[in-house]
Amino acid sequence: MKLLIHRPDGAVGAEPSVAAAPVPVLSGKRIGLLDNLKPNAGVVLARLGGHLAERTGAEVMTHQTKNAALPCEDQVLERLAAEVHVVLTGTAD
Amino acid sequence: MQIGPAELLEVDLGADESVLDVYERHGWGDGLPLNAPTTERVREMLHALGDVDPDETVAVLPPRAGVATRRTIAVNAVLAGCRPQHLEVLVSAVRALGRPELNLRGVNATTHPVAPLLIVHGAVVISGGYNFGLGAFGPGNRSNAATGRALRLILLHIAGATPGSGDASTQGGPAKYSYCVAENIEASPWGGYARSIGVDAPSAVTVHCGEAPHNVHDMESDEPARILDKVASVMCSTGQNNAPISQGEYFAMLCPEHAAVCANDGWTRHDVSSYLFNQARMRVGELRRAFDLRAWAPWEQRLRDDDLMPMTESAGNIKVVVVGGAGKHSSLIPSWGMTRSVTLPVEP
Numbered sequence: 001m002k003l004l005i006h007r008p009d010g011a012v013g014a015e016p017s018v019a020a021a022p023v024p025v026l027s028g029k030r031i032g033l034l035d036n037l038k039p040n041a042g043v044v045l046a047r048l049g050g051h052l053a054e055r056t057g058a059e060v061m062t063h064q065t066k067n068a069a070l071p072c073e074d075q076v077l078e079r080l081a082a083e084v085h086v087v088l089t090g091t092a093d
Numbered sequence: 094m095q096i097g098p099a100e101l102l103e104v105d106l107g108a109d110e111s112v113l114d115v116y117e118r119h120g121w122g123d124g125l126p127l128n129a130p131t132t133e134r135v136r137e138m139l140h141a142l143g144d145v146d147p148d149e150t151v152a153v154l155p156p157r158a159g160v161a162t163r164r165t166i167a168v169n170a171v172l173a174g175c176r177p178q179h180l181e182v183l184v185s186a187v188r189a190l191g192r193p194e195l196n197l198r199g200v201n202a203t204t205h206p207v208a209p210l211l212i213v214h215g216a217v218v219i220s221g222g223y224n225f226g227l228g229a230f231g232p233g234n235r236s237n238a239a240t241g242r243a244l245r246l247i248l249l250h251i252a253g254a255t256p257g258s259g260d261a262s263t264q265g266g267p268a269k270y271s272y273c274v275a276e277n278i279e280a281s282p283w284g285g286y287a288r289s290i291g292v293d294a295p296s297a298v299t300v301h302c303g304e305a306p307h308n309v310h311d312m313e314s315d316e317p318a319r320i321l322d323k324v325a326s327v328m329c330s331t332g333q334n335n336a337p338i339s340q341g342e343y344f345a346m347l348c349p350e351h352a353a354v355c356a357n358d359g360w361t362r363h364d365v366s367s368y369l370f371n372q373a374r375m376r377v378g379e380l381r382r383a384f385d386l387r388a389w390a391p392w393e394q395r396l397r398d399d400d401l402m403p404m405t406e407s408a409g410n411i412k413v414v415v416v417g418g419a420g421k422h423s424s425l426i427p428s429w430g431m432t433r434s435v436t437l438p439v440e441p
Binding site (some may be wrong): 001002003004005006007008009010011012013014037039067069070071 | 100101102103104105106107112115116121129130131132135150153157158159160161162164165168169171172196198199202203246250251253385386388429430431
C-alpha cells in the first residue's frame with residue numbers, strides 16, 4: 001500500500017557549527033586547553049597539552065568553564081579566540 | 094521508498110513493511126510500533142487547536158536546533174497515538190522545553206538519566222482523559238502514555254536527542270520512553286500546584302527534568318512529621334545530583350492520603366516544603382568526602398564539616414504536588430540539577 005507520511009524531524013533552526021580548518025603545523029602555535037570541570041578532564045588535558053608542547057614546542061594555556069552542564073561563557077570563548085590557535089576540549093566522565 | 098515533496102515521505106507499506114521499519118532506517122522512533130502520520134491524521138490533529146498558524150515556531154530545541162512547529166509536534170503526536178485533545182498540552186509542554194531556565198541542551202547532553210516529567214494540571218486533566226488517580230504514573234491510560242511518549246519522540250526527532258549523538262545518558266532509563274502524570278486537584282487539600290506558584294489558568298503544564306520516581310512508603314502514620322521524615326530520608330542520598338548541586342529542585346508527589354494527614358493537622362503546602370527543607374540535611378563533611386566537584390551556593394561553601402546542610406538551598410526548591418489514588422505510597426522526584434522546572438498555561 002503506497003502512502004504519503006510525514007517526516008517527524010522538521011527543519012533545523014540554525015546552521016550547524018562547522019569546525020575550523022585543521023592547523024597543519026603546531027610548532028610556534030598557542031594551544032588552549034578548555035577544562036569543562038568534568039572529573040579528570042583537567043588531568044587528561046594537562047597530560048595531552050604537555051605531550052604536545054614537548055613534541056612541537058607549542059605554548060599551552062589552560063582555561064576553565066564554570067560548569068560542564070552549562071554552555072561555556074562568552075567571555076571565556078572570546079579570550080580563547082583572541083589568545084590561541086587551537087583549542088582542546090570536550091572531555092566527559 | 095522515495096523522499097517526497099517538502100516534509101513528506103512516500104512509503105510502500107505491506108505485510109513485511111511498517112512505519113516502524115521505515116523510520117528505523119532513518120534512525121527515527123523509540124523502538125516501539127508507530128502510527129502512520131498521514132496528512133489526514135496530522136490535519137485532524139491540528140484541527141483541534143483552532144485558528145492558529147500550524148507552521149509558527151513554538152520552540153527551537155537543542156542540540157539539533159530543531160524547529161518545533163505545531164505541525165511537527167502534531168506529526169509526533171500522531172506517531173505516539175495521541176488524540177487531538179492532547180495536542181494543546183503537548184504544544185504547551187514543548188513551549189516549556191524551550192525556556193532557557195530549563196536548560197534543555199544540558200538535559201539532553203548529560204550522562205545522567207534525566208527525563209522531562211510532564212505534569213498536567215486543571216480542566217484539561219478531565220477533558221483530555223488524563224489519569225490523576227490510582228496508577229497515575231502508569232501504565233494503562235492512553236492519555237498519559239501517548240502524551241508522554243509524544244514528548245519523548247519530539248526530543249528524539251526534533252531536538253535530536255538520539256542516544257549517542259544527542260543524548261549521552263550512560264544507562265538511559267525507562268522514564269525516557271514516556272513520563273507524564275496528572276495532578277489530583279480534587280484530592281489536593283491545598284488546591285492546584287500551578288495556581289500556587291502564580292500560574293492562574295484553567296489548565297497548565299509543568300515540565301520538571303528529573304529522575305524516575307523514588308518510592309516513599311508509610312502505611313501507618315497519622316501525623317505529618319512521621320510521613321515527611323521518610324520523604325526527607327529519600328532526599329538524603331549522595332547518589333542523586335541534588336547532593337552536589339544546591340540549586341536542584343525536588344518534586345514531592347504526595348499521595349492523597351499522605352497529603353490529607355498533613356492538611357488535617359493544619360499544615361499548608363508551604364509548611365510541607367519548609368519541614369522537608371529543615372529535615373533533609375546531611376553533614377557537610379560527609380558531602381565533602383563524597384564530592385570533590387560541588388556546585389553549592391556561596392553560603393553553603395562556608396559551612397563547617399560538622400554543620401548540617403540542607404539538600405537544596407531553599408525551601409522554595411521543594412515542590413509539592415498531589416498525585417495518585419488510594420493507598421499510602423508517595424514518591425520523590427529529584428532533579429538533574431542544572432535545570433529549573435517550568436509551569437505554563439495550556440495554550441494552543
